[in-house]
Amino acid sequence: MVFKKMHGTGNDFIVIKYEDFPFEERFKELAQKTCHRHFGIGADGLLIVNKSNIADFKMQYYNSDGSLAAMCGNGIRCFAKFVYDEGLINKSLFTVETLSGVKKVSLNIDDDKTKSVKVNMGEVIFEPSKIPVTSEKASFINETIMVNDRNFTVTTVLMGVPHTVIFTDTLNLEEIKAYGPLIEKHDIYPANTNVSFAKIRDEGNIEVRTWERGAGYTLACGTGVSSVVGVAYRLGLVDNKVNINTEGGNIKIEVMEDDSVFMDGPAQDICSGVYFI
Numbered sequence: 001m002v003f004k005k006m007h008g009t010g011n012d013f014i015v016i017k018y019e020d021f022p023f024e025e026r027f028k029e030l031a032q033k034t035c036h037r038h039f040g041i042g043a044d045g046l047l048i049v050n051k052s053n054i055a056d057f058k059m060q061y062y063n064s065d066g067s068l069a070a071m072c073g074n075g076i077r078c079f080a081k082f083v084y085d086e087g088l089i090n091k092s093l094f095t096v097e098t099l100s101g102v103k104k105v106s107l108n109i110d111d112d113k114t115k116s117v118k119v120n121m122g123e124v125i126f127e128p129s130k131i132p133v134t135s136e137k138a139s140f141i142n143e144t145i146m147v148n149d150r151n152f153t154v155t156t157v158l159m160g161v162p163h164t165v166i167f168t169d170t171l172n173l174e175e176i177k178a179y180g181p182l183i184e185k186h187d188i189y190p191a192n193t194n195v196s197f198a199k200i201r202d203e204g205n206i207e208v209r210t211w212e213r214g215a216g217y218t219l220a221c222g223t224g225v226s227s228v229v230g231v232a233y234r235l236g237l238v239d240n241k242v243n244i245n246t247e248g249g250n251i252k253i254e255v256m257e258d259d260s261v262f263m264d265g266p267a268q269d270i271c272s273g274v275y276f277i
């Protein structure tokens with residue numbers, strides 16, 4: 001099976017065309033096998049390029065553990081570059097159907113090279129009734145949850161997928177990798193959650209490190225950084241335009257008046273090849 005490996009700020013993906021592996025019932029197994037860092041190609045997730053009846057393309061995304069996710073921010077930037085480079089579309093502005101709705105993408109092309117991709121991620125959703133979280137509260141902002149021996153103040157939102165945001169003065173990777181999986185699977189999250197730890201530098205700069213549902217610690221998370229800025233802006237902690245530093249690189253986020261979030265970041269090819277399924 002032909003594949004391309006790509007990354008968006010270090011969040012890496014295997015990208016395939018549906019027609020090269022038209023077996024949807026095997027996508028979970030394919031993601032688990034191809035994403036394996038030793039027995040496979042190695043990646044955080046698998047992106048499948050498919051036809052859509054309501055948009056220019058359909059994107060299907062599976063985490064490395066094989067779980068299906070409704071949206072992938074870094075992934076949709078790679079997806080957009082892939083379909084343009086493969087000549088599947090010849091315009092730089094187009095739409096991608098995802099399980100969390102149709103997203104508009106805009107390629108920033110310079111001498112025929114995609115420099116960056118801008119994505120309308122849609123709005124950050126704060127209402128708990130629309131988020132897979134077991135809470136009767138009207139909102140899940142600055143809630144305290146107990147994780148083993150520690151209390152965390154969290155805000156949980158839906159950015160296509162559930163994201164739990166924790167503001168902290170110190171980004172300690174050991175702690176993130178210890179508590180991330182416990183919060184990911186906390187019993188208040190019946191569908192589990194992604195967990196982003198955010199350190200606000202100033203009103204225009206935030207450092208974010210994310211433990212991802214179904215993929216573990218990744219070098220960046222597009223829906224994660226979008227969630228962080230959406231929450232920080234709602235809490236009055238930052239301006240509406242923020243530069244996010246992730247371990248894998250920088251992403252620009254802008255929150256619009258209607259609460260929709262625009263993400264602008266890189267998408268890069270790593271290699272292409274044939275995978276022996």
Ligand SMILES: N[C@H](CCC[C@H](N)C(=O)O)C(=O)O
Binds near residue numbers: 068069073161220223
């Ligand atoms: N890396 C992805 C996150 C995918 C979400 C997935 N981890 C889930 O919600 O299960 C991103 O850039 O948005």
